[in-house]
Amino acid sequence: MTATTPHTRSIPADWRDFFALTKPRVMSLVIFTGLCGLLAAPGAIHPVIGFTAVLCIALGAGGAATLNQWWEADLDAGMKRTARRPLPSGRLNRTDARDFGIALSVGSVLLMGLAVNWLAAAILFFSIIYYAVIYTIWLKPRTPQNIVIGGGAGAFPPMIGWVAVTGDVTLMPVILFAIIFFWTPPHFWALALFVQSDYAKVGIPMMPVVKGERSTRRQILVYSLLLLPLALAPWLIGGTGLLYGIAAAVLTAVFVALSLPVAFRTAVADDRMLPEKRLFGYSVLYLFALFAALVADRMAQTQGWLG
Numbered sequence: 001m002t003a004t005t006p007h008t009r010s011i012p013a014d015w016r017d018f019f020a021l022t023k024p025r026v027m028s029l030v031i032f033t034g035l036c037g038l039l040a041a042p043g044a045i046h047p048v049i050g051f052t053a054v055l056c057i058a059l060g061a062g063g064a065a066t067l068n069q070w071w072e073a074d075l076d077a078g079m080k081r082t083a084r085r086p087l088p089s090g091r092l093n094r095t096d097a098r099d100f101g102i103a104l105s106v107g108s109v110l111l112m113g114l115a116v117n118w119l120a121a122a123i124l125f126f127s128i129i130y131y132a133v134i135y136t137i138w139l140k141p142r143t144p145q146n147i148v149i150g151g152g153a154g155a156f157p158p159m160i161g162w163v164a165v166t167g168d169v170t171l172m173p174v175i176l177f178a179i180i181f182f183w184t185p186p187h188f189w190a191l192a193l194f195v196q197s198d199y200a201k202v203g204i205p206m207m208p209v210v211k212g213e214r215s216t217r218r219q220i221l222v223y224s225l226l227l228l229p230l231a232l233a234p235w236l237i238g239g240t241g242l243l244y245g246i247a248a249a250v251l252t253a254v255f256v257a258l259s260l261p262v263a264f265r266t267a268v269a270d271d272r273m274l275p276e277k278r279l280f281g282y283s284v285l286y287l288f289a290l291f292a293a294l295v296a297d298r299m300a301q302t303q304g305w306l307g
């Protein structure tokens with residue numbers, strides 16, 4: 001895994017390859033949580049400024065994802081799940097990807113600072129560095145805690161959205177950060193359990209590879225249980241109404257329920273890993289629904305829908 005091995009086959013790239021570098025499917029949830037942070041924050045923001053803030057989160061996240069793939073092109077080439085990405089497949093050359101990633105990252109931070117506010121820009125800058133450097137270059141190849149610590153990068157967008165509106169960091173955006181931080185390990189380890197042979201092949205010390213399946217399964221349950229108080233915290237501190245409280249309780253109870261069969265089973269040969277796949281799929285739906293509930297609750301309160 002180095003940043004120096006060239007992938008310079010010059011098949012003409014088109015815009016779709018550049019778009020793919022931004023990991024659009026994964027980033028859709030990153031952008032959504034950023035938007036929800038913005039919509040749930042107290043106070044008003046001009047719609048054009050609000051749109052710009054979300055655009056900057058999207059561009060920054062895309063830039064960081066691009067730099068992640070620029071650095072990991074060799075690793076991605078060795079894994080079935082990632083081998084068809086634009087760099088390992090040779091559809092894009094590596095220097096172009098690096099320049100694209102830097103342009104998106106720098107552009108998004110500058111635009112955020114100039115058009116929205118500099119605190120939001122500073123947090124965006126830090127989250128890009130967190131994902132592209134701290135997680136990708138430093139933690140991922142070194143420790144099975146890579147996801148736990150590295151998960152911080154993906155937890156910033158709602159805080160950025162919130163700060164875009166309020167200009168300061170209060171308890172609520174910290175709680176929103178914590179929810180995604182503790183959601184990330186079960187989200188990713190559920191997937192790592194069914195693609196772990198890929199990671200082992202390229203020497204990435206993901207938890208199931210290093211500590212074994214049993215330990216990973218138990219840790220998934222621990223983080224899922226931690227989500228219960230955390231997801232309820234916005235309601236418990238009086239930051240939301242009952243609508244969010246009920247949604248958080250139900251959604252998180254299902255999360256824990258789906259973690260239980262993952263925690264207490266031993267995989268068998270030729271296993272289709274259905275509980276793990278189910279938990280991974282639900283983890284994505286969960287975060288979409290939880291953040292949607294946060295916004296619905298705020299709308300209900302400001303519009304007086306619940307009387």
Ligand code: HEM
Pocket residue numbers: 023025026027028029030033081146147150151153154155180184187188191284287
């Ligand atoms: C260190 C943290 C994380 C890791 C290692 C991780 C890893 C992954 C991987 C490997 C996939 C499989 C799909 C793919 O290869 O594109 C995936 C899917 C996904 N992740 Fe994560 N993820 C992390 C954090 C997050 C965060 C913070 C979010 C959003 C808030 C997120 C949202 C998603 C979504 C929406 C998908 C499904 C994409 C699809 O439908 O193809 N992930 N994640």
Ligand SMILES: CC(C)=CCC/C(C)=C/CC/C(C)=C/COP(=O)(O)OP(=O)(O)O
Pocket residue numbers: 023026030057060061064068072082124127128131140153154155156157
């Ligand atoms: C605003 C901002 C900068 C947001 C960043 C959001 C963020 C860090 C999301 C994490 C998402 C992600 C795709 C992790 C994949 O891990 P990986 O790269 O190890 O996965 P891979 O094996 O698929 O390459």
